[in-house]
Amino acid sequence: MSTAGQTERSRVQFLQGNEVCAEAALYAGMRYFAGYPITPSTEIAERLAERLPQVGGSFMQMEDEIGSICAVIGASLAGTKSMTATSGPGFSLMQEAIGYAVMAEIPCVIVDVQRGGPSTGLPTHASQGDVMQVRYGTHGDHSIVCLTASNHQDLFGIVVDAFNFSEVFRTPAVVLIDEVVGHMREAVRVPEPGELDLTERLLTDVPRDVDYHPYAPREDDRLPMSNFGGVHRYNVTGLVHDMWGFPSEKPKIVNDLIHHLYLKLENRKQMLTRWREWSLDDAEIVLISYGSSARSARHIMENRRSVGVPIGMIELQTLWPFPSEMIRTKCRHAEYIVVVEMNMGQIVHEVKRAVDRPERVFLSNRVDGEMITPTDIKHLIRVIQGKGV
Amino acid sequence: MAVTDYLRKRFMPHIWCPGCGHGIIMRALLSAVEKLGLDKNDIVMASGIGCSARMLGYVDAHTMHTLHGRALAFATGVKMARPDLTVVVPMGDGDALAIGGNHFIHAARRNIDMTAIVMNNSTYGMTGGQYSPTTGCGEYGTTAPYGTVVQPFDTVELASAAGASFIARTTTYHAREMARILADAIRHPGFSVVEVLTQCPTYYGRKNAKGDAVEMMEGFRDCAVPVGPLDDSGHATVTIDPEAVDAPIPIGVFRKEVRAEYCDAYRRQVIEPAEAAAAASAAASAAAGGEQ
Amino acid sequence: MSTSRRIEINPDWCKGCNICVAFCPKQVLALDERGKAYVANVDACIWCRECELRCPDFAVTVVVERAS
Numbered sequence: 001m002s003t004a005g006q007t008e009r010s011r012v013q014f015l016q017g018n019e020v021c022a023e024a025a026l027y028a029g030m031r032y033f034a035g036y037p038i039t040p041s042t043e044i045a046e047r048l049a050e051r052l053p054q055v056g057g058s059f060m061q062m063e064d065e066i067g068s069i070c071a072v073i074g075a076s077l078a079g080t081k082s083m084t085a086t087s088g089p090g091f092s093l094m095q096e097a098i099g100y101a102v103m104a105e106i107p108c109v110i111v112d113v114q115r116g117g118p119s120t121g122l123p124t125h126a127s128q129g130d131v132m133q134v135r136y137g138t139h140g141d142h143s144i145v146c147l148t149a150s151n152h153q154d155l156f157g158i159v160v161d162a163f164n165f166s167e168v169f170r171t172p173a174v175v176l177i178d179e180v181v182g183h184m185r186e187a188v189r190v191p192e193p194g195e196l197d198l199t200e201r202l203l204t205d206v207p208r209d210v211d212y213h214p215y216a217p218r219e220d221d222r223l224p225m226s227n228f229g230g231v232h233r234y235n236v237t238g239l240v241h242d243m244w245g246f247p248s249e250k251p252k253i254v255n256d257l258i259h260h261l262y263l264k265l266e267n268r269k270q271m272l273t274r275w276r277e278w279s280l281d282d283a284e285i286v287l288i289s290y291g292s293s294a295r296s297a298r299h300i301m302e303n304r305r306s307v308g309v310p311i312g313m314i315e316l317q318t319l320w321p322f323p324s325e326m327i328r329t330k331c332r333h334a335e336y337i338v339v340v341e342m343n344m345g346q347i348v349h350e351v352k353r354a355v356d357r358p359e360r361v362f363l364s365n366r367v368d369g370e371m372i373t374p375t376d377i378k379h380l381i382r383v384i385q386g387k388g389v
Numbered sequence: 390m391a392v393t394d395y396l397r398k399r400f401m402p403h404i405w406c407p408g409c410g411h412g413i414i415m416r417a418l419l420s421a422v423e424k425l426g427l428d429k430n431d432i433v434m435a436s437g438i439g440c441s442a443r444m445l446g447y448v449d450a451h452t453m454h455t456l457h458g459r460a461l462a463f464a465t466g467v468k469m470a471r472p473d474l475t476v477v478v479p480m481g482d483g484d485a486l487a488i489g490g491n492h493f494i495h496a497a498r499r500n501i502d503m504t505a506i507v508m509n510n511s512t513y514g515m516t517g518g519q520y521s522p523t524t525g526c527g528e529y530g531t532t533a534p535y536g537t538v539v540q541p542f543d544t545v546e547l548a549s550a551a552g553a554s555f556i557a558r559t560t561t562y563h564a565r566e567m568a569r570i571l572a573d574a575i576r577h578p579g580f581s582v583v584e585v586l587t588q589c590p591t592y593y594g595r596k597n598a599k600g601d602a603v604e605m606m607e608g609f610r611d612c613a614v615p616v617g618p619l620d621d622s623g624h625a626t627v628t629i630d631p632e633a634v635d636a637p638i639p640i641g642v643f644r645k646e647v648r649a650e651y652c653d654a655y656r657r658q659v660i661e662p663a664e665a666a667a668a669a670s671a672a673a674s675a676a677a678g679g680e681q
Numbered sequence: 682m683s684t685s686r687r688i689e690i691n692p693d694w695c696k697g698c699n700i701c702v703a704f705c706p707k708q709v710l711a712l713d714e715r716g717k718a719y720v721a722n723v724d725a726c727i728w729c730r731e732c733e734l735r736c737p738d739f740a741v742t743v744v745v746e747r748a749s
Contacts (some may be wrong), residue, residue: 007678033468053663058655063495067462070455070492074466077453078474084467100456228433228451229471235446237454246400246446355432384553393739401694402738412737420734455701561705564734603703605736 006202012189017181018085020052020188022151023113024159025083027191029198030109031057032082034071036064036090040179041113044085048324065090068099069110069252076108077236079201079227081163088122088130092137098172099138100238102261105215105223107166109159111175113182114291119151125369126179128291131346135173135320141258143265145173146320150181150294152188156194158274164199165272169264170223176319180292180340180371201225206232215257217242221264253320256346266321273326274317279305281310285381286331288351289340290316293372297340300374304381311381317346324354331355336384338379339347340364393421395429397449404443406514408521408602410561410587415444417564418477421572437489437661439483439515440589441508458489461496461505468501472652475575476503483513483524486542490522497551497580501651504574504581504646508546508562509587518592529596544584549653554579556644560586562611563640570642579650609638616641623647685746686728692717695740701732710741 015023022044025033033052033247035045049059057080062068065086074081086094091112101108113128114124126230134146145165149155159175192213204224206212208231215224226232234323235245240257242248265272278301280286285304289297314330317325331337331351337360339348346362364380366372396419405411422432432450436442440456445452451474455463460478468476482524485493496505505582510537520530520537528535539579548556555577559567564614572583588594588605599605607651623646627639651672688709710732711721718741720726732741737743 022513032466034466034469053655053660054667056660056662056664060465060469062462062465063491064505066459067465067492067495070459070462071466071469074453074463075470077463078433078467078470080470082470094517096456097459170437227454228467229430231430233429233449233451235454238456239454294513393742396739402696402740405737407696408700409737412739413700413735416736416739435702561735561737564731568734602698602700604698606704632732 009193012187015152015184016043016183016185017152017155017177017259018113019047019233020155020158021085021175021177022047023190024156025109026051026055026057027196028081028160028163030081030083030163031055032058032060032072032075032080032084034060034062034068034075035086036063036068037063038087038090040115040182041085041087041111043115043182045112055347061271065093066097069108071095072108073097073101073106073261076106077228078341079229081107081111081167081215085113087115087123089159090115091130091133094264095133095137098140099140101172102138102142102144102277103140103238105235106236107170108172109162110164110172111159111177114176114178116367122369124179126292126342126371127367127369128178128293128342128346130176130343131256131319131343134176142261143173143272144320145169145265145272147173147318148176148291149317150315151292152186154317155181155275156191157212158189159177160198161274164197165167167199167201168222169229169268170225171265176291178291184292186229203227204232213243214245215241217260217264221260221267224371234259268317269321269323269325272318273323274322275293275323275326276315276317277313277330279312280314280330281312282310283333284335285309285311286334286337287311287313287340287377288327288337288347290319290347297377300377303374304378316347322350322354324350327354328356329350335360337361337382338364338377338380338384339370342366342372390423392416392423395422395449396667397447397459400447403447406586407438408590409514410442410510410585410589410602410606411444411508413561413598414479414506414562414567414585415447416589418479418506418571419448420568422571424568424572427475427672429532431473431475433464433474435460435467435469435476435478437480437484439481439484439513439671440510441479441676442485442515444479451656458484458487459492460484461489461503464503465496465499465501467539468503468652472502474485477506477507477575478503479506481513482509482511482544483521486522486544486547492516494547494551497548497553497582499651500554500578500579500648504571506571507582507584508587509544510587510593511541512589514589516593518589518596524593530593531596534635542621544582545639549644553582554644554646554648555642557582557642558584558586558638558640559655560606560613560638561588562606562609562641573642573645577645581647612636614638614639615645619645653674683748685748686726687744688720688723688726688732689742689744690718690720691740691742696738698737700737701741702736704731704735706731708734
């Protein structure tokens, strides 16, 4: 339990990444979790089954992942911050409902602890193969929020950010970690109450019996909400809808809605982008990585720096919307860019799209279920530099 | 308040075909709601996809038109967040028993206080008349041009096996009784299933030579056999004389049983003890901290 | 105390399905040349409301007003 009266020392806990997700969600005010057991994410559900009722919240084990995400969306619409957690196969099942949350603009958080895929794949091994699925997994045009972290202290803040962004932008926000981060134990300092900013839902100030437009965005693209059970009765639908939430097929309404769903996030990358960087000032080689791969990348970056190699690194914490401007600016003077990720190349294509000279972008990857080692990355750097393996 | 005061009149007339029974069910539901005197702001309706799902567009409540088959899961979340609200879920037979079958049986098992109305017209009307899980064996649909080769689900039996605590069946012919049953179902503190046999003259009726809406409703009238009264355990006896009616349809309340309701049970068994234990442990560690 | 009673039919909502006509126990209602329901014989009405309850389109309203 983290309470205000705790000593600074007792705030430091030795936790699994999955447990950090659970604790951070509670810190953010999440009070309803619905989920279904799946490796390697199950510890999130297990911890919340115990912890949520302690703070007056509810945990629910649903019949499947589809039911889980649907229940989470329903609870959020009725005013409770809600979350689910899963891994690849379950995340695939959730895609239709994630699209519903996008379309109906209902805040929710989904943690995807990635394992090897496709299909049942490698349940207990690490992978970063779901990056593109987060972005394009559900059908139709939209944007989405996806955050990740490589260590538990950052992960705590990232989960809180995910809740905040989901409320600000009324969007599903995906916390995308991998099996290594999910199962690794690390010391993490649980912040004091009030230490991290929490964004509460923006509620409408339209009074009772005055026409309320639940789907008329303000100039800043935000939609003040009225929770179900409140004084405003309106319709929520996955169909294209007008400002009252009723179905419409008028071309202008359709066009405006699709632009709104896309641009409310894509136009606000400055606010949404989280990242870390090291030694970029004189870097001729820039490593770009995220999640557990970023731990190996950082290790080799520091190792090469210590022998005089001009190398720097960017660790992405916001994957979607992709921070292309930031990448272009930071990599302007780099001779080589090496993207380190555990897939056949997903973020590497976004980096290529972002930078001025895509031919300078290389991929250091592994897809055998094992972590990328610092040595793997070092070998690639030597090849790029023409020094052989 | 009049029944029509619960309508969003600006969207009327509704989209359902002439003679479609869904409007009769909507009227019976609103009569029940009116009779119970429910405040519009306390009513949440969640629906899936299909002709049935369109009902809530016309009802002046908090309405959530969700995904095919998933309405009960969405409604479960709403109820967990706000157990005080009255939740009604209109569903079609395909919506409830095919794509949503898993959510249906588990919602019944959990016994969350909500009312599921299975508007059974034995077809997928919205997509043009394909056979559904309640289309009779040998009957026709656009995807069963040679007749179906499978047995239909019996909604009442399914709900019963899954553990629903209130189960009833009625038909659009029995509109007055339907309103009474729906009021009873909404009042029941647990998961209620009300199956309403309803006519789709446009597709199911035409494909199966069942005649027009009136003839289909006459069929419900002629085949309906009321079940017996509920016994002390809340179960009704179904006695059917096969000589009396060809293809009998038992109607009435089959089960009305008081069982622990999920939200209530979770609060009493889980939240209250866990909160108390957490508060005691926080107080103990605060006291220990003070002594050091 | 007097009671005034009437049957109102909303032709904009009526889809002419004939359900109210067919199930009226006293043959009070009929369809007109446009296929819409109308009150053909109000004197026969026993105010049972079967038409109102079974109209799928909310087009039939049986109004019973009591004035003292």
